[in-house]
Amino acid sequence: xxxxxxxxxxxxxxxxxxxxxxxxxxxxxxxxxxxxxxxxxxxxxxxxxxxxxxxxxxxxxxxxxxxxxxxxxxxxxxxxxxxxxxxxxxxxxxxxxxxxxxxxxxxxxxxxxxxxxxxxxxxxxxxxxxxxxxxxxxxxxxxxxxxxxxxxxxxxxxxxxxxxxxxxxxxxxxxxxxxxxxxxxxxxxxxxxxxxxxxxxxxxxxxxxxxxxxxxxxxxxxxxxxxxxxxxxxxxxxxxxxxxxxxxxxxxxxxxxxxxxxxxxxxxxxxxxxxxxxxxxxxxxxxxxxxxxxxxxxxxxxxxxxxxxxxxxxxxxxxxxxxxxxxxxxxxxxxxxxxxxxxxxxxxxxxxxxxxxxxxxxxxxxxxxxxxxxxxxxxxxxxxxxxxxxxxxxxxxxxxxxxxxxxxxxxxxxxxxxxxxxxxxxxxxxxxxxxxxxxxxxxxxxx
Ligand SMILES: [Zn+2]
Numbered sequence: 001x002x003x004x005x006x007x008x009x010x011x012x013x014x015x016x017x018x019x020x021x022x023x024x025x026x027x028x029x030x031x032x033x034x035x036x037x038x039x040x041x042x043x044x045x046x047x048x049x050x051x052x053x054x055x056x057x058x059x060x061x062x063x064x065x066x067x068x069x070x071x072x073x074x075x076x077x078x079x080x081x082x083x084x085x086x087x088x089x090x091x092x093x094x095x096x097x098x099x100x101x102x103x104x105x106x107x108x109x110x111x112x113x114x115x116x117x118x119x120x121x122x123x124x125x126x127x128x129x130x131x132x133x134x135x136x137x138x139x140x141x142x143x144x145x146x147x148x149x150x151x152x153x154x155x156x157x158x159x160x161x162x163x164x165x166x167x168x169x170x171x172x173x174x175x176x177x178x179x180x181x182x183x184x185x186x187x188x189x190x191x192x193x194x195x196x197x198x199x200x201x202x203x204x205x206x207x208x209x210x211x212x213x214x215x216x217x218x219x220x221x222x223x224x225x226x227x228x229x230x231x232x233x234x235x236x237x238x239x240x241x242x243x244x245x246x247x248x249x250x251x252x253x254x255x256x257x258x259x260x261x262x263x264x265x266x267x268x269x270x271x272x273x274x275x276x277x278x279x280x281x282x283x284x285x286x287x288x289x290x291x292x293x294x295x296x297x298x299x300x301x302x303x304x305x306x307x308x309x310x311x312x313x314x315x316x317x318x319x320x321x322x323x324x325x326x327x328x329x330x331x332x333x334x335x336x337x338x339x340x341x342x343x344x345x346x347x348x349x350x351x352x353x354x355x356x357x358x359x360x361x362x363x364x365x366x367x368x369x370x371x372x373x374x375x376x377x378x379x380x381x382x383x384x385x386x387x388x389x390x391x392x393x394x395x396x397x398x399x400x401x402x403x404x405x406x407x408x409x410x411x412x413x414x415x416x417x418x419x420x421x422x423x424x425x426x427x428x429x430x431x432x433x434x435x436x437x438x439x440x441x442x443x444x445x446x447x
Pocket of ligand 1: 227235243295296
């Protein structure tokens with residue numbers, strides 16, 4: 001038998017090392033001098049423990065070894081030759097990567113230590129109808145995810161995965177793929193069926209991608225927000241009728257109807273008090289309510305007093321697109337001027353970020369707006385001005401669909417007369433309630 005006497009070159013932390021190699025095998029003691037790990041040899045059980053960033057447990061002539069609590073397999077086992085523990089050069093990139101948490105790779109016969117590995121492994125587990133993909137990471141990595149129905153993508157920035165990671169789909173995760181890009185890695189998940197809830201979050205030392213059966217969502221708690229109040233009268237009609245009185249009475253009537261139907265109702269105000277816009281959204285978010293309905297009266301701007309407008313508009317939160325939407329937005333947001341301590345407008349950027357994060361409720365908010373718009377016009381006979389969108393402070397809610405109902409023009413003498421009548425306000429409340437119920441029927445069918 002011919003024994004080849006060669007040497008193995010390792011480039012580690014900028015230094016070049018040459019260690020003797022016999023038929024592809026190198027001495028663990030030589031490696032130890034280069035890498036600087038600790039070893040412990042259990043003579044009785046024939047276990048070799050190697051420890052640096054992680055502890056490895058190997059046995060001579062056994063291709064299986066342990067790293068942390070995981071079992072891995074080598075292409076060639078460790079050997080005990082003439083009293084020396086020897087590892088095959090082929091197995092070094094994997095072993096040293098696991099041992100040090102740095103990425104080792106082989107190129108042209110030389111072993112290099114590359115960038116620091118910070119994605120340590122991926123576990124996919126299935127438990128009680130929940131599939132959890134646990135991407136174990138080191139440090140604080142930024143990530144971004146997007147997806148719909150069966151296809152989801154997760155990007156982790158500045159990520160360096162352990163070489164040779166194996167991804168085995170399980171449970172609701174039908175397919176999983178990882179691609180290494182220049183400075184990020186991209187996971188693509190294919191989910192069984194499209195009707196699952198997906199949640200992605202940062203856990204301790206891991207990014208968790210979780211898939212579970214969609215929870216049945218029920219609408220139980222509704223926040224009714226009577227616009228304006230106290231020192232903020234809102235718009236004022238030609239005969240002196242104040243918006244704040246109309247909105248409060250409609251809100252109370254609507255609350256009574258919905259309570260009779262078994263809903264849990266929270267009102268942002270029940271008397272003539274001034275409530276800041278932020279406080280209104282806080283009440284709703286804190287109650288983890290399911291719907292938010294803000295009630296207002298419309299008006300033409302003072303400088304256009306002669307213009308006569310009529311009818312109903314229901315708004316959901318989005319960027320205003322028309323001049324009219326911007327005018328209504330400015331008027332309803334102007335309540336903020338009554339807030340002495342909190343008069344700084346929310347910067348545009350913050351709004352945009354908020355908007356993007358809340359996409360799911362935007363869609364539902366627009367559906368709620370359509371249902372209320374149609375039912376309210378049907379019930380009252382008021383003119384249908386169509387669903388609109390604007391950036392109202394009071395609709396910036398985190399956890400629920402939200403709409404703002406402009407129940408008619410207080411600036412229009414005919415509609416002001418209607419708004420002054422208690423029986424007409426009852427009709428308005430009835431129309432809004434029908435819209436809410438119609439939305440709930442459609443919504444609960446979806447979930
Ligand atoms: Zn208003």
